[in-house]
Amino acid sequence: MVFQRFSMVLMLFAALPVALLGQAQNTAKPKPHVVVIGVNGMELDVIRPLLLEGKMPNLSSVIKKGAYGKLRTVSAPNCPRVYSTFFTSTKPEEHGVTGFIVGGITANTNMLKEEPIWSMLSKNGVTVGMANVPATFPVMPVNGYMISGMLTRGKNCEDGVLCAPKLSEVQGGDAVYPPAMKAELLKNVGDFYIDCERMPSAADLKGHETEAIDAWLNKVQLIRDQQTQLFDYLLTRHPTEFTWLGQSCEDRTGHWLYPIAPYNAGYNPKVNAVRTEAFPDQYIAFDKVLGAVLKRVDDNTYVIIVSDHGIKPLREFEETDPHAHMDHEKTTPVVAKHDFADGDDVPGSFFAMGPGIKHDLRLMGFEASVYDLAPTILHIYGIEQPAQMRGHVLSEIFENSDKAIAKK
Numbered sequence: 428m429v430f431q432r433f434s435m436v437l438m439l440f441a442a443l444p445v446a447l448l449g450q451a452q453n454t455a456k457p458k459p460h461v462v463v464i465g466v467n468g469m470e471l472d473v474i475r476p477l478l479l480e481g482k483m484p485n486l487s488s489v490i491k492k493g494a495y496g497k498l499r500t501v502s503a504p505n506c507p508r509v510y511s512t513f514f515t516s517t518k519p520e521e522h523g524v525t526g527f528i529v530g531g532i533t534a535n536t537n538m539l540k541e542e543p544i545w546s547m548l549s550k551n552g553v554t555v556g557m558a559n560v561p562a563t564f565p566v567m568p569v570n571g572y573m574i575s576g577m578l579t580r581g582k583n584c585e586d587g588v589l590c591a592p593k594l595s596e597v598q599g600g601d602a603v604y605p606p607a608m609k610a611e612l613l614k615n616v617g618d619f620y621i622d623c624e625r626m627p628s629a630a631d632l633k634g635h636e637t638e639a640i641d642a643w644l645n646k647v648q649l650i651r652d653q654q655t656q657l658f659d660y661l662l663t664r665h666p667t668e669f670t671w672l673g674q675s676c677e678d679r680t681g682h683w684l685y686p687i688a689p690y691n692a693g694y695n696p697k698v699n700a701v702r703t704e705a706f707p708d709q710y711i712a713f714d715k716v717l718g719a720v721l722k723r724v725d726d727n728t729y730v731i732i733v734s735d736h737g738i739k740p741l742r743e744f745e746e747t748d749p750h751a752h753m754d755h756e757k758t759t760p761v762v763a764k765h766d767f768a769d770g771d772d773v774p775g776s777f778f779a780m781g782p783g784i785k786h787d788l789r790l791m792g793f794e795a796s797v798y799d800l801a802p803t804i805l806h807i808y809g810i811e812q813p814a815q816m817r818g819h820v821l822s823e824i825f826e827n828s829d830k831a832i833a834k835k
């Protein structure tokens with residue numbers, strides 16, 4: 428019932444000519460600008476040494492100018508499960524996207540049983556732009572644009588799980604809203620990969636470990652370069668009041684190239700001693716993407732960086748963990764994972780800066796959770812938190828919550 432309610436509102440957006448929405452927006456008073464950058468599986472244990480070494484200057488600048496800390500995640504966290512919690516601030520059992528596969532079907536937006544934030548913002552006249560955000564396929568109508576991310580299905584990625592078709596190869600639903608924007612993107616950005624590359628299988632690796640690792644890492648960088656170009660294009664040519672961009676190669680690299688020691692579970696020197704910098708390098712590469720995004724935002728823009736969970740080397744209790752290797756890694760020899768039954772083993776992370784947000788504030792313990800993102804964004808826009816949302820506004824990050832945010 429809830430789903431029907433919000434999908435009907437979204438169908439109205441689908442029916443409205445884009446020009447009309449633009450006119451309506453021009454007559455309204457200026458709204459806050461928020462850019463959210465989602466990083467799949469950002470691990471603070473790996474990030475912190477890089478920050479100390481000065482290898483992530485852009486994230487360092489966000490920390491100095493803002494608030495940051497761990498983000499309590501859900502149990503057995505994985506990308507679609509947590510992202511749909513970000514979208515709705517409800518439990519996985521409530522929003523319906525409980526994992527990569529739900530009832531034998533790859534998770535998709537038609538399964539969402541609670542209203543996502545892009546719908547609430549759109550209804551309140553906020554322009555919305557989303558690109559490569561996980562679990563947004565097939566795309567849904569918004570007051571702006573949406574380009575799907577992880578779990579998009581298509582050629583060479585028929586199940587949509589941890590692989591990606593090119594934009595021209597998408598099947599089984601739309602990857603771009605409004606549909607006319609697809610041709611524009613193909614012309615001006617190119618035929619980019621929607622999401623990160625599938626990890627090599629055990630058979631692909633055997634006897635060709637170094638070549639397979641290097642080839643995969645090269646592809647990951649190609650995909651990241653394409654994403655950077657896409658984000659730059661969108662931020663310059665299609666600026667929106669609320670923008671959400673996603674990155675997901677970091678997590679996948681961590682699963683099988685986490686720089687573990689020989690005593691860790693699963694250590695294989697042919698794979699794990701070859702490119703020990705590959706995983707930290709992903710965050711250095713992410714920092715460059717962040718730098719490109721920061722160039723396109725002004726001081727009055729809220730920038731929020733969130734990760735859905737961390738990632739840790741396999742543990743001694745793997746054998747009895749009911750969530751071990753849950754529908755995620757196929758045959759890749761993984762040495763790290765995040766779907767631990769206790770989500771507190773692999774917290775996500777949160778970084779925010781912008782007008783009225785405290786500087787250099789560290790959130791201690793588990794003050795912030797994945798449920799709090801949507802209420803906090805609604806708060807910035809002066810939109811009341813709906814009753815079903817389980818999180819709270821992170822008011823502690825604001826200097827003065829009365830004057831710091833948009834007046835209602």
Ligand SMILES: [Zn+2]
Binds near residue numbers: 468678679682755765
């Ligand atoms: Zn993962």
